Amino acid sequence: MPHLQAKRILLGVTGGVAAYKAAELTRLLVKAGADVRVVMTEAATQFVTPLTFQALSGKPVLTNLWASDADNGMAHIDYSRDVDALLIAPASADFIAKLAHGVADDLLSTLCLARTCPLFVAPAMNRQMWDNPATRRSVALLRSDEVMLLGPASGAQACGEIGPGRMLEPAELLAQMTLNFQPKSLAGKRVLVTAGPTLEALDPVRALTNLSSGKMGYAVAQAAQAAGAEVVLVSGPTCLPTPANVQRVAVRSAAEMAVAVNAALPGVAIFISVAAVADYRPAQASEQKLKKTGAPLTLTLLPNPDILADVASRPDAPFCVGFAAESENLLAHGEAKRQRKRLPLIVVNRVQDALGSDDNELLLLDDAGSHALPRADKLTLARQLIDHIANLYSLKKQE
Numbered sequence: 111m112p113h114l115q116a117k118r119i120l121l122g123v124t125g126g127v128a129a130y131k132a133a134e135l136t137r138l139l140v141k142a143g144a145d146v147r148v149v150m151t152e153a154a155t156q157f158v159t160p161l162t163f164q165a166l167s168g169k170p171v172l173t174n175l176w177a178s179d180a181d182n183g184m185a186h187i188d189y190s191r192d193v194d195a196l197l198i199a200p201a202s203a204d205f206i207a208k209l210a211h212g213v214a215d216d217l218l219s220t221l222c223l224a225r226t227c228p229l230f231v232a233p234a235m236n237r238q239m240w241d242n243p244a245t246r247r248s249v250a251l252l253r254s255d256e257v258m259l260l261g262p263a264s265g266a267q268a269c270g271e272i273g274p275g276r277m278l279e280p281a282e283l284l285a286q287m288t289l290n291f292q293p294k295s296l297a298g299k300r301v302l303v304t305a306g307p308t309l310e311a312l313d314p315v316r317a318l319t320n321l322s323s324g325k326m327g328y329a330v331a332q333a334a335q336a337a338g339a340e341v342v343l344v345s346g347p348t349c350l351p352t353p354a355n356v357q358r359v360a361v362r363s364a365a366e367m368a369v370a371v372n373a374a375l376p377g378v379a380i381f382i383s384v385a386a387v388a389d390y391r392p393a394q395a396s397e398q399k400l401k402k403t404g405a406p407l408t409l410t411l412l413p414n415p416d417i418l419a420d421v422a423s424r425p426d427a428p429f430c431v432g433f434a435a436e437s438e439n440l441l442a443h444g445e446a447k448r449q450r451k452r453l454p455l456i457v458v459n460r461v462q463d464a465l466g467s468d469d470n471e472l473l474l475l476d477d478a479g480s481h482a483l484p485r486a487d488k489l490t491l492a493r494q495l496i497d498h499i500a501n502l503y504s505l506k507k508q509e
């Protein structure tokens with residue numbers, strides 16, 4: 111993780127069961143080369159001892175506003191002044207409410223208020239606490255104050271309930287932090303990304319669609335934004351939140367996606383087509399709900415426009431990157447698609463690995479040959495892909 115090398119990160123740990131995961135996060139950050147100092151709230155020390163974090167970070171852990179080791183008595187200011195980022199993980203509902211309202215009644219909240227660096231917050235709480243209107247208000251306030259929210263994830267919770275509120279896993283938080291320090295290789299560039307499935311209506315309640323979750327495309331949009339690009343994300347229907355500082359245009363069908371892509375194209379330097387666009391649509395979408403008759407139903411399907419091929423064939427085409435999900439012969443099928451659509455770069459993934467999953471494995475095919483990106487979470491892969499695209503793009507500009 112070269113981007114985290116020697117980066118100074120203040121890790122704030124607040125009171126919650128997920129505090130034990132912050133120990134693993136500390137280990138991963140240190141392993142990635144970061145210089146980590148840990149600050150714990152009093153509640154956090156009820157879950158994990160400061161000694162654990164001291165051993166993992168190699169530094170004394172700060173817990174007390176009044177008994178700090180800063181020799182000028184200014185610990186509440188000093189410790190967040192010379193760091194590159196402040197990350198609160200886990201961030202309890204109580205701490206998020208304090209942050210949102212500028213309450214500074216312990217060392218960690220005071221450091222947050224006195225910071226001059228970016229602040230990242232990884233919420234962790236029971237799903238009902240997360241859904242509570244008070245928490246929603248606090249989170250909205252933090253977002254408007256440009257605090258970066260990492261997660262939460264959804265799933266089984268320590269209380270036995272299932273829902274949103276789980277802290278992101280340490281590896282995911284590491285990927286998010288790495289992204290923050292990514293070189294701004296696309297600064298000033300406008301990047302257009304498509305993501306997710308398309309949905310082709312049969313009638314008002316039924317549609318033809320596919321299993322794309324949008325995760326890969328959203329990760330690409332997030333990584334491009336972190337690399338300094340102005341990003342427009344044209345997305346089919348997904349359940350994912352819009353990445354911070356990305357402009358999202360929601361569409362349903364391939365035809366709507368084509369319209370949205372064409373509308374966003376002026377000024378676009380790079381087009382990355384990650385969406386799983388339906389190749390066909392029903393010849394007619396019934397305005398009324400189709401009735402069951404008991405007889406076989408035959409659907410006539412018409413081909414959809416190939417959005418990527420159409421953009422790539424324009425005389426003023428941006429740098430176009432395609433994706434291909436294949437179930438076999440990845441290299442041969444991917445390269446054939448790249449040639450057919452006249453793309454400088456295509457990204458091939460195995461359907462079985464890619465669709466809906468959090469991890470993936472990519473094979474990049476360009477004029478220089480193939481480059482494998484080994485299995486990792488989609489955000490890490492997206493960051494590596496954006497590095498590759500930025501290199502190819504700048505080489506092309508020098509031609």
Ligand code: PMT
Binds near residue numbers: 321324436
């Ligand atoms: O969303 P996830 O669950 O994270 O899954 C990610 C993914 C598997 C959907 C993604 O990584 C991926 O591989 N997307 C491309 C899927 C595919 O196989 O596309 P295709 O072979 O049908 O099309 C090739 C390229 O042309 C793609 O860039 C596609 O966006 C584009 N295309 C295809 C058809 C069409 N009508 N218009 C297009 O623009």
